[in-house]
Amino acid sequence: MAEKRKGRKRKEELYPNGDEKPEKPDPEEYKVAEWMKKNLPTKKTKFLNHNVEYFTGSKAVDALMESKWAKPVKEGEDPLFLTRMDAVEFLDKMLRHKFYHRAKKVPVSEQELKAKMKKKVKKDDKKEDEKSEDKKKKDEDAAESSHAEGKEGAQQDDREKKKKKIRLEMHLEQFFHDGLDAYVWLYDPIPFYYWLFGALVVLGAIAICMFPLWPPSVRMGVYYLSVAAAGFLMFIIALAIIRLIVFCLLWVLTIGQHHLWLFPNLTEDVGFFASFWPLYQYEYKGSEKKPSKKKKKDKDSDNEEEDDKTEKEDEEDEDAEDGEGDRSQGEDEHSAESKLDDERGAGTDRDRDSETESEGSSQQSQTGKDFEMVDKDEVKDS
Numbered sequence: 001m002a003e004k005r006k007g008r009k010r011k012e013e014l015y016p017n018g019d020e021k022p023e024k025p026d027p028e029e030y031k032v033a034e035w036m037k038k039n040l041p042t043k044k045t046k047f048l049n050h051n052v053e054y055f056t057g058s059k060a061v062d063a064l065m066e067s068k069w070a071k072p073v074k075e076g077e078d079p080l081f082l083t084r085m086d087a088v089e090f091l092d093k094m095l096r097h098k099f100y101h102r103a104k105k106v107p108v109s110e111q112e113l114k115a116k117m118k119k120k121v122k123k124d125d126k127k128e129d130e131k132s133e134d135k136k137k138k139d140e141d142a143a144e145s146s147h148a149e150g151k152e153g154a155q156q157d158d159r160e161k162k163k164k165k166i167r168l169e170m171h172l173e174q175f176f177h178d179g180l181d182a183y184v185w186l187y188d189p190i191p192f193y194y195w196l197f198g199a200l201v202v203l204g205a206i207a208i209c210m211f212p213l214w215p216p217s218v219r220m221g222v223y224y225l226s227v228a229a230a231g232f233l234m235f236i237i238a239l240a241i242i243r244l245i246v247f248c249l250l251w252v253l254t255i256g257q258h259h260l261w262l263f264p265n266l267t268e269d270v271g272f273f274a275s276f277w278p279l280y281q282y283e284y285k286g287s288e289k290k291p292s293k294k295k296k297k298d299k300d301s302d303n304e305e306e307d308d309k310t311e312k313e314d315e316e317d318e319d320a321e322d323g324e325g326d327r328s329q330g331e332d333e334h335s336a337e338s339k340l341d342d343e344r345g346a347g348t349d350r351d352r353d354s355e356t357e358s359e360g361s362s363q364q365s366q367t368g369k370d371f372e373m374v375d376k377d378e379v380k381d382s
Helices: 002-014 027-039 057-065 084-096 110-123 125-144 147-162 192-209 216-253 293-367 376-381
Strands: 043-046 051-056 100-107 166-170 182-185 258-262 280-284
Touching (some): 027 057, 084 100
Antiparallel strands (some): 051 182, 100 166, 258 280
């Protein structure tokens, strides 16, 4: 309620007699508006479901104070804008003349952002996949960068996260304020080439209406051109019918296995020259050919012969392996027997040695001496 009252008071101050219709803009205002549209930085957003451009009030005042209107044109003449208040008053006058209007910045809540994101996810799943791949590539590139660059990138990301998204709403107090308020452009001048093309269209229509007044040579030339255009159109239609007939005949004769299109791009949404290239397109959509019975029998007989050969080779290999096994077993048995004989011979030698040792020990036990002197005669007698 307080804002409405302020708006009413402001209107009373601007229009004390109750006449709310503003005066027509001056030519100077149009010049300033065109200069601002070209040089003043703007941002794009949605306002009441419309894409609009807006600027901030303080930046507009700064730009005007640095423009040619803030400098004297001739010596002894004062410029249009001496102070910032002069620029504010002039911009307020332009606002009342509907060059732009004041809007209020409203921060967007997280719930609204989440709701919008859910809608976008349902509609643009493929786009998000592409963006995720691009982000992965960017992350890999960022990982390869230096540590200092990584810090700077992290700081920039933090700043971007801190920036809040806003939406615009109509402000109840419509006057210009030297601040951070948003001002939505209403002034949209028509470009010059629009006027030029419009004039050409009008002149062309008038010229066609005056066809009976044209010179005979010009009318004859137009007649030939129209006949050539009609002939070209009939040629395109005939070509489309012929390509369809060729396709149907080949399809019927081959039972749908062969597809042949002449000028496949003739009816596609492509350029003029691209519609006549390539000249033809051929596709084979039939199943693979089945082998005949004779070939099958030949293949079966060949396979049987190969199987017999492989079986014989396997049997020969098995016999050779058995022979080698028997030989190896015989050799093993022979080596085992030789080992036993050696052990037995070693055992007999050990027994003999033990017997001689026992006899010597018995002799020593009988005499009680380690050795005994024997004569030659006794040795001979023994």
